[in-house]
Amino acid sequence: MPERLRVEIAFRGGQTLGVSLTPEVLDELDRALLKGEPDALSFETDDGRYTVVVKMIAFVKRQGRESRVGFGAGG
Numbered sequence: 001m002p003e004r005l006r007v008e009i010a011f012r013g014g015q016t017l018g019v020s021l022t023p024e025v026l027d028e029l030d031r032a033l034l035k036g037e038p039d040a041l042s043f044e045t046d047d048g049r050y051t052v053v054v055k056m057i058a059f060v061k062r063q064g065r066e067s068r069v070g071f072g073a074g075g
Helices: 023-035
Strands: 005-011 016-021 040-045 048-053 057-062
Touching: 005 023, 016 023, 016 040, 016 048, 023 040, 023 057
Parallel strands: none
Antiparallel strands: 005 016, 005 057, 040 048
8 A cells, every 4th residue: 555644635714624645646736736726636535536626725734754752852
């Protein structure tokens, strides 16, 4: 099974979508957000196929690959 990264896609209006995407799909989503095209993007997740309107996305948050416990080093 290909590696998947957990992301949260937040839309204008407040709705959010939590999904696991392959790095390739996530890169495609990043490119679409930067260019503002295509108008819509479709991708497969573990629980089905989604199509999102790119210009309606407010932000995409990538979950960290590892859990961190404790405090970071101060500088």
